[in-house]
Amino acid sequence: MTRIPAPERREALVQAALRVVAERGVAAATTRAIVAEAGMSLASFHYAFVSRDELMTELINFVVDRQENALAPLLVPDGSTRTLHEAVRAGLEHYFAVLRAYPQREKAMLELTQYALRMPDMQPLARRQYDRYRALAASALAGAAKLTGNRWARPVDEVARQLVALTDGLTMAWLVDRDDDAAAVIMDLAADAIVALAEPATTTPSTGHPTPTMTRTS
Amino acid sequence: MTRIPAPERREALVQAALRVVAERGVAAATTRAIVAEAGMSLASFHYAFVSRDELMTELINFVVDRQENALAPLLVPDGSTRTLHEAVRAGLEHYFAVLRAYPQREKAMLELTQYALRMPDMQPLARRQYDRYRALAASALAGAAKLTGNRWARPVDEVARQLVALTDGLTMAWLVDRDDDAAAVIMDLAADAIVALAEPATTTPSTGHPTPTMTRTS
DNA sequence: GTCTATAAAGTGATAGAC
DNA sequence: GTCTATCACTTTATAGAC
Numbered sequence: 001m002t003r004i005p006a007p008e009r010r011e012a013l014v015q016a017a018l019r020v021v022a023e024r025g026v027a028a029a030t031t032r033a034i035v036a037e038a039g040m041s042l043a044s045f046h047y048a049f050v051s052r053d054e055l056m057t058e059l060i061n062f063v064v065d066r067q068e069n070a071l072a073p074l075l076v077p078d079g080s081t082r083t084l085h086e087a088v089r090a091g092l093e094h095y096f097a098v099l100r101a102y103p104q105r106e107k108a109m110l111e112l113t114q115y116a117l118r119m120p121d122m123q124p125l126a127r128r129q130y131d132r133y134r135a136l137a138a139s140a141l142a143g144a145a146k147l148t149g150n151r152w153a154r155p156v157d158e159v160a161r162q163l164v165a166l167t168d169g170l171t172m173a174w175l176v177d178r179d180d181d182a183a184a185v186i187m188d189l190a191a192d193a194i195v196a197l198a199e200p201a202t203t204t205p206s207t208g209h210p211t212p213t214m215t216r217t218s
Numbered sequence: 219m220t221r222i223p224a225p226e227r228r229e230a231l232v233q234a235a236l237r238v239v240a241e242r243g244v245a246a247a248t249t250r251a252i253v254a255e256a257g258m259s260l261a262s263f264h265y266a267f268v269s270r271d272e273l274m275t276e277l278i279n280f281v282v283d284r285q286e287n288a289l290a291p292l293l294v295p296d297g298s299t300r301t302l303h304e305a306v307r308a309g310l311e312h313y314f315a316v317l318r319a320y321p322q323r324e325k326a327m328l329e330l331t332q333y334a335l336r337m338p339d340m341q342p343l344a345r346r347q348y349d350r351y352r353a354l355a356a357s358a359l360a361g362a363a364k365l366t367g368n369r370w371a372r373p374v375d376e377v378a379r380q381l382v383a384l385t386d387g388l389t390m391a392w393l394v395d396r397d398d399d400a401a402a403v404i405m406d407l408a409a410d411a412i413v414a415l416a417e418p419a420t421t422t423p424s425t426g427h428p429t430p431t432m433t434r435t436s
Numbered sequence: 437g438t439c440t441a442t443a444a445a446g447t448g449a450t451a452g453a454c
Numbered sequence: 455g456t457c458t459a460t461c462a463c464t465t466t467a468t469a470g471a472c
């Protein structure tokens with residue numbers, strides 16, 4: 001009907017595809033289901049994309065970039081944070097609140113990751129996805145330590161890797177049994193584990209000048 | 219050709235389906251691919267199962283039971299274990315060795331879990347799967363603590379839940395980037411985190427009689 | 437019980453009118 | 455550029471010969 005530039009059509013189709021994947025899964029994201037969701041005809045799909053594979057690739061790239069923007073503000077500790085433990089716990093809580101509010105979104109992310117792992121040419125996309133998660137976590141962790149007067153006893157990349165692993169485990173656990181109390185237990189223990197990797201910051205190592213900041217509060 | 223009893227045919231088809239899922243993914247596990255893998259004709263499939271859904275349900279039940287048998291011996295600490303930290307690290311190492319040797323197997327488990335999460339009637343199967351993981355982890359953790367003269371400061375079910383979450387995160391991380399060194403980091407930190415939840419066992423709480431067993435060795 | 441043949445519906449992709 | 459109509463193929467499931 002109306003004439004729409006190709007780039008806009010591509011974006012509309014990608015977003016429609018994401019909705020379909022979130023609501024009904026990757027397997028249900030057929031070209032027909034996607035164009036129906038976008039309110040277009042089937043032919044429009046192949047005008048904007050040469051193939052379904054091309055759309056799936058763009059979809060994964062899209063969600064990876066989007067994830068970065070969506071999660072970044074959540075992991076930055078706010079002014080009310082006093083201890084590192086509070087900051088980490090708050091970050092986990094924030095992540096969990098999003099998971100709880102939009103479970104299909106995280107389910108979609110997991111499915112898309114596994115989809116990428118099955119496609120010979122898409123492994124790099126899955127890696128990029130996790131690299132971003134970790135970079136995001138690392139910068140949040142670095143900021144949180146700095147703000148609370150701590151430093152990481154391990155390379156911050158390793159701490160970030162652990163935080164992402166814990167977050168994946170939390171996500172799977174909650175998606176499977178939807179048990180908020182059990183999720184809270186995981187977050188408690190995860191925060192303890194992460195904070196145990198930090199120590200009070202000192203301007204010079206081994207200085208007899210401990211900062212008043214606590215490494216951990218239980 | 220040859221006449222085979224229905225129960226045997228069902229089992230053969232389930233195992234063929236598992237091989238197809240492991241090698242090519244859930245999406246590729248069509249009835250045709252499965253009967254080809256089993257060396258049967260398409261009609262034999264519908265003689266043994268009324269539908270593909272029925273086979274998928276039986277497949278998930280099958281792998282859940284199988285997982286229990288396959289992993290149980292790996293998590294029991296052997297006689298050479300001296301400290302709890304060694305026991306936990308060895309358990310993780312064992313799990314990782316299996317993951318590394320048969321990555322398709324774990325990929326298949328993850329895919330089947332997500333498949334179950336999308337099917338309205340299969341959520342209980344996914345829950346049962348994780349219940350078994352956790353029960354298995356709990357019994358291994360209880361045994362390891364006992365053998366090394368420790369006790370869990372938290373309910374062992376909570377510790378087990380955390381261990382399973384960490385294992386899931388480890389699995390996802392390794393499947394995505396196949397980085398053995400990064401996996402070793404995750405296992406190190408995971409073992410530290412788990413062991414931090416234990417304390418030396420005392421016959422009576424608050425007795426001034428510490429056992430010689432160390433809670434943790436780094 | 438097991439096969440071949442086929443039905444009925446769904447899939448990605450394209451042709452060709454407008 | 456956008457549509458309808460359709461192709462060529464795959465899917466699950468069944469009929470009917472043996």
